[in-house]
Amino acid sequence: MSHDPQIEAVIDLDAFGANIAALAACAPSSMVMTVVKANAYGHGMVPMARAARASGSSWLGVATIEEALALRAAGDRGPLMCWLASPGAAFAAAVEADVEVTASSVAQLEEIIAVAPSRPRVQLKVDTGLSRNGARGKEWTALVEAASSARAAGRVDITGVWSHFACADDPDHPANDSQEAVFRAAVDQMVAAGLEHGIRHISNSAATLVRPSAHFDLVRIGIAAYGIRPDSGMTYSTRLTPVMTLRTRLAQVKRVPAGAKVSYGQTWTAERETTLGLVPMGYGDGIAISASNRAEVQVGGARAPIAGRVCMDQLVVDLGDRPAEPGDIATLFGPGHDGEPTAEDWAAASGTIAYEVVTRLGGRTVRTYKGENS
CATH class of the missing domain: 3.20.20.10 (Alanine racemase)
Structure with a gap:
């Protein structure tokens, strides 16, 4: 199977x-x-x-x-x-x-x-x-x-x-x-x-x-x-498309009350009752801990902010009141054509450059290829 x-x-x-x-x-x-x-x-x-x-x-x-x-x-x-x-x-x-x-x-x-x-x-x-x-x-x-x-x-x-x-x-x-x-x-x-x-x-x-x-x-x-700009401030007429889309599936979805605190150090507190999604990726997979409370993930066609500290194997996102289920696709970054964050967005949120965002992906990431040359 x-x-x-x-x-x-x-x-x-x-x-x-x-x-x-x-x-x-x-x-x-x-x-x-x-x-x-x-x-x-x-x-x-x-x-x-x-x-x-x-x-x-x-x-x-x-x-x-x-x-x-x-x-x-x-x-x-x-x-x-x-x-x-x-x-x-x-x-x-x-x-x-x-x-x-x-x-x-x-x-x-x-x-x-x-x-x-x-x-x-x-x-x-x-x-x-x-x-x-x-x-x-x-x-x-x-x-x-x-x-x-x-x-x-x-x-x-x-x-x-x-x-x-x-x-x-x-x-x-x-x-x-x-x-x-x-x-x-x-x-x-x-x-x-x-x-x-x-x-x-x-x-x-x-x-x-x-x-x-x-x-x-x-x-x-x-x-x-x-498909990544050498510098996010560079301008040129050449059209480039980011090649990588990084995605996973929600491992758990749960409703939490206002005041619920999230992840190590409890650096994030729910201001209202909300839904949290568990993303099974963390710094062991190359996700920068500096992205904690800053970066966003796309779930169900909308962006959801990271809630709390990035852990070794997982991170939590705030889904608000929209419906979600375990197994739903969570896109960390991609070309941005469908509103998802880009590697440059993650770089800005992490205080680094997009080169590092894509290069540091860890060994648990499975790379799949699409296109005529795959």
């Missing part, structure tokens, strides 16, 4: 494909890399990777070697890049699986070359002002020289150069012009050293949407591919 999932994230692959197409249209002269790191921002890495390929994304991007190898094990064979590795990472396995890896320092480049079973395909990361990974200043000069020497010796193929914007979701921020200028200078430095730069890329979702000068050879689309 089959049962519907108690907690279900419904993923609309048609919306995902439409988002990718809309973003690709923003950069018509550039290749597209769809980023599927962190379990595809909570949407399920392998299914989203397959859908991204089917939707015309020539490249996939992940953070770690482990993620890249998982995609290869699932059958992906297209261009694939990863960029975050500590010393001792499985570079040999990555190279053997035809994964392009990133060198952010001379030491990392030397480690990749030393352990690779064949000539590795490596992209160089330049730090243009984010001050995370990548080489800058004298370190960049040293990395370019080391890469040029290794390439001349037939020990490595340098296939690209890239960086990452810090403030592209704030289009008027002066850091954007500065970072793009540093990136162009870094590319020029490679050429001056006799090193072919390969694929140049710096644009994330936000820059893909609003900064054509930074599109270069490839754009990396992450959160926008999943």
Whole structure:
């Protein structure tokens, strides 16, 4: 006997494909890399990777070697890049699986070359002002020289150069012009050293949407591919549709008198007689405790506020006087087309960003897929 999932994230692959197409249209002269790191921002890495390929994304991007190898094990064979590795990472396995890896320092480049079973395909990361990974200043000069020497010796193929914007979701921020200028200078430095730069890329979702000068050879689309704005204050003409709808079913419905107190700490008190619905999701499933008494859930076509503190496995909503029964669908967020809250609404209520809302969903969430590529 089959049962519907108690907690279900419904993923609309048609919306995902439409988002990718809309973003690709923003950069018509550039290749597209769809980023599927962190379990595809909570949407399920392998299914989203397959859908991204089917939707015309020539490249996939992940953070770690482990993620890249998982995609290869699932059958992906297209261009694939990863960029975050500590010393001792499985570079040999990555190279053997035809994964392009990133060198952010001379030491990392030397480690990749030393352990690779064949000539590795490596992209160089330049730090243009984010001050995370990548080489800058004298370190960049040293990395370019080391890469040029290794390439001349037939020990490595340098296939690209890239960086990452810090403030592209704030289009008027002066850091954007500065970072793009540093990136162009870094590319020029490679050429001056006799090193072919390969694929140049710096644009994330936000820059893909609003900064054509930074599109270069490839754009990396992450959160926008999943239909979420890089920043809730951003404006642009491209139409994007949120891909995930998170829903569950009420576990219990009960009538309580005025004065009834709800959940740990009794931080919510019923001002009048009301109906409470028990939603079987909590912070163990990725629901932020900071959403307590603030976020809303849609039940029966109307929104219901969270009453009291979010618990590990459950939360309570105030349904007022409208009828409800155990088993009724409770939608935490979705595209918003039917009045339900969105991930951005939950982010605002939780004091975070929508990236975190979708990415942190826990292991009890069953992901189901709909659409032509499901």
